[in-house]
Amino acid sequence: xxxPALLLAFxxxxxxxxxxxxxxxxxxxxxxxAVMLFIAxxxxxxxxxxxxxxxxxxxxxxxxxxxLGGALMxxxxxRAARAARSxxxxxxx
Amino acid sequence: MTQTSxxxxxxxxxxxxxxxxxxxxLLGVLLALLGAVLLGLYYLALDGGAAPRLAELALARLxxxxxxxxxxxxxxxxxxFDTLVELAVLLAAVLGIWSLGPAPPGFQxxxxxxxxxxxxxxxxxxxxxxxMLWVGGYAPGGAxxxxxxxxAAGVIVRLAGDPTAGLPAEATQRWLLVLGVLVFALxxxxxMLFGAGFLTYPPKLAKWLILLIESAATIAIAAALAAAxxxxxxAPSKAAIDDYGSDSSP
Numbered sequence: 001x002x003x004p005a006l007l008l009a010f011x012x013x014x015x016x017x018x019x020x021x022x023x024x025x026x027x028x029x030x031x032x033x034a035v036m037l038f039i040a041x042x043x044x045x046x047x048x049x050x051x052x053x054x055x056x057x058x059x060x061x062x063x064x065x066x067x068l069g070g071a072l073m074x075x076x077x078x079r080a081a082r083a084a085r086s087x088x089x090x091x092x093x
Numbered sequence: 094m095t096q097t098s099x100x101x102x103x104x105x106x107x108x109x110x111x112x113x114x115x116x117x118x119l120l121g122v123l124l125a126l127l128g129a130v131l132l133g134l135y136y137l138a139l140d141g142g143a144a145p146r147l148a149e150l151a152l153a154r155l156x157x158x159x160x161x162x163x164x165x166x167x168x169x170x171x172x173x174f175d176t177l178v179e180l181a182v183l184l185a186a187v188l189g190i191w192s193l194g195p196a197p198p199g200f201q202x203x204x205x206x207x208x209x210x211x212x213x214x215x216x217x218x219x220x221x222x223x224x225m226l227w228v229g230g231y232a233p234g235g236a237x238x239x240x241x242x243x244x245a246a247g248v249i250v251r252l253a254g255d256p257t258a259g260l261p262a263e264a265t266q267r268w269l270l271v272l273g274v275l276v277f278a279l280x281x282x283x284x285m286l287f288g289a290g291f292l293t294y295p296p297k298l299a300k301w302l303i304l305l306i307e308s309a310a311t312i313a314i315a316a317a318l319a320a321a322x323x324x325x326x327x328a329p330s331k332a333a334i335d336d337y338g339s340d341s342s343p
């Protein structure tokens with residue numbers, strides 16, 4: 001296979017996985033799982049940015065979109081789960 | 094009597110379910126329409142290639158901008174006002190988070206293994222952040238990436254058991270949070286005093302002014318991101334921190 005064809009195949013895999021990760025993150029019913037899929041999506045997206053010759057955006061996406069955004073959303077999911085649990089306890093008790 | 098009320102409740106439930114389904118269907122259709130419109134716009138933008146783009150203009154004026162990296166030149170020189178307002182947005186986000194109330198308790202103190210890893214990773218992140226800030230002048234990098242790395246150091250410190258995420262007491266923390274907007278605005282106003290426009294750097298000074306602004310922005314962004322991860326107003330005193338610090342959530 002020549003190089004352009006290989007690159008095209010690589011891009012196709014990249015895009016298909018990106019879309020699959022995005023769909024999985026949106027359709028996941030459980031917040032914690034959705035956040036983890038979103039982090040994976042962010043890291044994958046930074047690969048796509050790097051492929052588009054935009055290393056600045058790739059760096060920002062990996063650091064802010066996947067890293068810190070993911071940490072913030074994980075904390076939010078944890079707090080939401082805890083709030084839901086204490087609500088359930090109140091309703092039961 | 095109870096039967097009829099049961100039936101009424103069931104009917105109400107079914108109605109609510111139907112309404113929720115209709116709403117999600119409507120949202121789906123609207124989002125699909127939005128996606129189609131965006132796709133069309135992107136296609137038009139890609140197709141209209143013959144017209145001169147801004148990129149050539151930006152590259153042509155790069156030697157006057159004081160930095161060698163076109164992205165940094167756009168962010169802190171050509172469109173400095175946008176970046177100033179972006180920093181203000183981050184500040185507003187932290188104000189919103191602080192208005193939610195006091196910070197939730199931190200995590201339990203980490204064990205020896207995690208503590209050992211943290212004592213390696215955090216200095217590494219700080220050095221990497223400084224490098225990212227400096228390299229932004231001529232290669233990919235810059236204040237936002239550097240601030241994110243420094244903020245990540247704060248997140249790791251909080252995960253390892255320090256409830257303040259390594260941030261100082263509230264009074265100092267406020268200064269750190271506003272530092273980016275403050276320095277940016279002061280530089281702009283100072284330039285106005287000396288006869289240039291707001292944030293129009295003279296080419297000789299541009300490099301140092303940009304470095305000054307980027308350093309302040311890095312610290313402010315890092316403080317804002319770490320404060321966002323803390324998730325509330327910092328505890329007022331050391332005694333209160335000691336009260337908070339013993340939560341055992343995983």
